[in-house]
Amino acid sequence: MANDLLSSMHISAAGMSAQRTRMDIVSENIANAESTRTENGGPYKRRQVVFQAVAPQQPFSHVFNSAFQSDKHQSVKAAYIAQDNKPFREVYDPSHPDADGNGIVKMPNVNPVQEMVDMNGAARSFEANVTTMEASKRMFLKSLELLR
Amino acid sequence: MDMLGSGFHQLKSALIAREKMQGSITSNIANADTPNYKADTRNFAEFLAAQNNLSSHSKASTTNPRHIADTSASSLLGGTIYQQEDSRKMDGNSVDIQSEMARMSENQLMHELSMKMMSGKISGLMNAIKEGR
Numbered sequence: 001m002a003n004d005l006l007s008s009m010h011i012s013a014a015g016m017s018a019q020r021t022r023m024d025i026v027s028e029n030i031a032n033a034e035s036t037r038t039e040n041g042g043p044y045k046r047r048q049v050v051f052q053a054v055a056p057q058q059p060f061s062h063v064f065n066s067a068f069q070s071d072k073h074q075s076v077k078a079a080y081i082a083q084d085n086k087p088f089r090e091v092y093d094p095s096h097p098d099a100d101g102n103g104i105v106k107m108p109n110v111n112p113v114q115e116m117v118d119m120n121g122a123a124r125s126f127e128a129n130v131t132t133m134e135a136s137k138r139m140f141l142k143s144l145e146l147l148r
Numbered sequence: 149m150d151m152l153g154s155g156f157h158q159l160k161s162a163l164i165a166r167e168k169m170q171g172s173i174t175s176n177i178a179n180a181d182t183p184n185y186k187a188d189t190r191n192f193a194e195f196l197a198a199q200n201n202l203s204s205h206s207k208a209s210t211t212n213p214r215h216i217a218d219t220s221a222s223s224l225l226g227g228t229i230y231q232q233e234d235s236r237k238m239d240g241n242s243v244d245i246q247s248e249m250a251r252m253s254e255n256q257l258m259h260e261l262s263m264k265m266m267s268g269k270i271s272g273l274m275n276a277i278k279e280g281r
Contacts, residue, residue, distance in 0.1 A: 004167040008174035015178030022181075051182040053175075073175040076182055125181055128245060132177045135256045136170055142263045143163075146270065 005140045007073065011056055012133035014075045019126040021078040022049045026119045033110040036098040044108040045083045048118075052079035084109060152269055159266045165195035166259040173252045176243050183239040187248070192255070 025047050035044040056075035086109040094103030150156075172188040172195075179185040210217050 004164070004171045008167075008171040011171070011174045011178045015174075018178075019181075051179070053179050053182050053185045073171040073188070074179060074185070075175065076178045121181070125245075128177050128180065128249065131249070132174050132252060135252055136174065139167065139170060139256060139259050142260055146263065146267055 005136050005143075007056055008136045009133055009140075011073060011075045012129045012136065014056070014077060015129040016126055016133075018049070018051055018076050018078045019122045019129065022051075022122040023119065023126070025049050025081060026115050026122060029110045030112060030115050030119075033108055033112055033115075035108055036096070036105060043088050043106045044110070046086070046108065046110045047081050047083055049078045050080050050082055051076055152273060156266070156269055159262055159269070161196060161199045162262045163259065163266070165192060165199045166255055166262065168199070169195045169255050170252070170259070173248055173255060176248045177245065177252070180241070180243045180245050180248070183241060185241050185243065187241075187243045192258070 029046050032044040038044050053074040054077050056073065088109050089107040091105045091107050092103055093099055093105045096105045099105045169190075169192055172190060176187045
């Protein structure tokens with residue numbers, strides 16, 4: 001019985017962690033919006049997180065029970081970090097050390113506005129997960145109050 | 149044997165169903181940004197029916213399709229129907245975060261109500277055991 005609430009808290013935690021990964025990548029993109037050099041050579045390429053729904057890690061009893069019931073709730077994880085292969089932004093700046101023969105500098109394909117929108121989305125989704133976790137916790141505490 | 153009455157078992161099933169429903173809403177909210185995730189839109193009546201089938205204590209089971217199903221529980225405790233909507237997002241995700249939040253609040257309040265009713269039953273029994281002292 002309590003397993004459902006505990007596993008839902010774990011799912012919220014996984015959601016929060018996935019959203020935090022997304023936030024990390026957004027800050028990385030914003031921080032590197034002007035980086036014209038990387039270790040692999042060439043300007044920085046925008047990165048983005050891909051989420052995936054997965055079956056949550058569960059204790060044995062839950063696995064045992066779920067063999068008899070078919071309600072499996074899905075957790076979430078940041079599956080991988082994809083690179084955005086959009087063309088680089090080209091800026092005319094002959095004085096830049098990384099400018100080519102025509103004075104064109106290739107800047108990262110990061111659009112700060114897009115990153116801001118993504119950041120807001122990550123923050124809102126994180127809050128939604130926090131609210132859910134608080135709700136599950138409150139339900140759990142109410143169950144404990146029965147013992148008093 | 150049944151000191152607490154059959155209502156107690158109904159409440160127990162309702163509470164377990166509420167907790168399972170909380171799990172389903174949680175995974176919908178956690179996967180609100182997952183591409184191609186399809187929201188779990190089962191309502192409370194379905195969770196309760198599944199729970200009652202599992203512990204067919206206080207509910208008449210229908211073993212023949214011509215039997216009339218006992219719908220007393222689902223008509224008493226909840227029964228809002230959420231319809232599966234087609235995805236409106238580009239990434240094939242069908243979670244509506246606002247409606248999930250609303251369902252979660254409703255679920256939480258109903259859980260609290262069932263919990264209050266249950267502790268009322270328990271304190272009534274305790275009162276009888278202590279002979280009203």
